[in-house]
Amino acid sequence: MKYELLKAVYDCFYIPPELPTAKQEVEACHQTLIDRLDKPERKLVLQIIDAKDRIAEDISIDSFISGFELAWKLSAELNHYENERSVSRRTALGLGARFTCKKEEEQ
Numbered sequence: 001m002k003y004e005l006l007k008a009v010y011d012c013f014y015i016p017p018e019l020p021t022a023k024q025e026v027e028a029c030h031q032t033l034i035d036r037l038d039k040p041e042r043k044l045v046l047q048i049i050d051a052k053d054r055i056a057e058d059i060s061i062d063s064f065i066s067g068f069e070l071a072w073k074l075s076a077e078l079n080h081y082e083n084e085r086s087v088s089r090r091t092a093l094g095l096g097a098r099f100t101c102k103k104e105e106e107q
Contacts, residue, residue: 003065010064 033042 006065006068007061009068010061014060014064 033045037045
């Protein structure tokens with residue numbers, strides 16, 4: 001996988017929801033499949049379910065990584081903005097300008 005470290009962070013911090021109602025529904029449907037289908041058909045349906053579960057997990061991981069990358073880029077952008085702002089302040093202070101807060105202006 002391309003993002004091994006981010007996958008490890010995901011595995012460390014992601015806590016899947018419990019979803020007891022959905023799990024009970026899955027178990028009930030699974031039991032119905034066992035009762036109604038022969039083994040080859042059951043196996044095929046279970047393979048489809050497993051594939052869908054893998055897709056859902058991959059989408060979840062991809063969503064986490066995309067969110068993490070967005071946060072990282074926002075952080076870098078804010079850091080750049082703060083650095084530019086700091087340089088502007090230092091330049092203005094060097095020219096003898098004085099910054100005041102709103103409270104100082106009112107007094």
